[in-house]
Each structure stands twice: as C-alpha cells, then as structure tokens.
C-alpha cells in the first residue's frame with residue numbers, strides 16, 4: 336500500500352450494492368433481504384473477480400450485516416448490482432484490499448469496463464436462477480423491482 340502524508344493513497348476499485356431482496360430456496364420461492372453477510376443495499380467493493388467459470392463469484396469488501404465490521408468474503412455476482420468505478424479513500428477498505436494481495440492496479444477506464452461486464456453477468460445469473468419456476472407472488476427480487 337502506497338502511503339502519503341494523509342494516509343494510504345486512494346485506489347480505483349469497482350463498487351456495487353447488495354440487492355435489497357433475493358430469491359432463495361427450492362425454486363427460488365423464498366425472499367431473503369441481502370445476503371448472509373451483508374444487509375440489502377449494503378455498499379461493497381470488489382477486491383477480486385473470479386473470471387474462470389464466467390465471473391459468477393467475486394471477493395468483496397464490505398461491512399458485515401450484524402457487527403458493521405469491514406470483512407472480506409466471496410459472494411455470488413448475482414447478489415450485487417450497480418457496479419461502478421469508485422476512487423476509494425477509506426483506510427479500512429484499503430487495508431482489507433492490501434490483505435487480499437496479488438492485485439493488479441486499475442485505472443478509471445478499466446474499472447468502468449469491468450463494472451459494465453459485471454453488471455451484465457449479475458443480470459444474466461439472476462435470470463438463470465430457477466428459470467423454470469415462476470417468481471413468488473409480489474416478488475421483491477432485484478429483477479422484479481427493477482424490471483431488468
């Protein structure tokens with residue numbers, strides 16, 4: 336981590352938000368707010384993309400839903416939306432990013448390209464979840480809320 340007089344140097348990252356509600360359980364018939372680790376709507380930062388099997392999983396940094404502590408955890412890309420480039424100054428986020436290690440530095444343009452790709456993947460993986468089961472009544476999942 337590079338340091339300046341005012342703390343760690345800011346770093347371009349991809350930020351996103353956890354979906355408010357997601358389908359879960361058999362046939363995706365239950366709705367769950369957020370993920371096990373994050374509240375719905377929580378802001379997270381992508382620390383690593385697992386491109387191998389098609390970008391379906393990410394390592395993210397965010398505040399744990401119960402404790403508010405900054406954690407690093409793998410999550411499914413479909414649980415996130417609103418991917419966007421963000422110049423991050425928050426020292427605790429940068430410290431966690433440093434812990435992840437083995438990271439290539441991004442510029443704003445590359446962060447934007449990755450954001451657009453991940454947004455497509457997230458939408459695609461949401462659509463592929465239980466494709467033959469109708470959504471529950473009055474579904475609140477991201478696809479139903481936004482009509483994506």
Ligand SMILES: [Zn+2]
Pocket residue numbers: 470471474475476477478479480
């Ligand atoms: Zn739905």
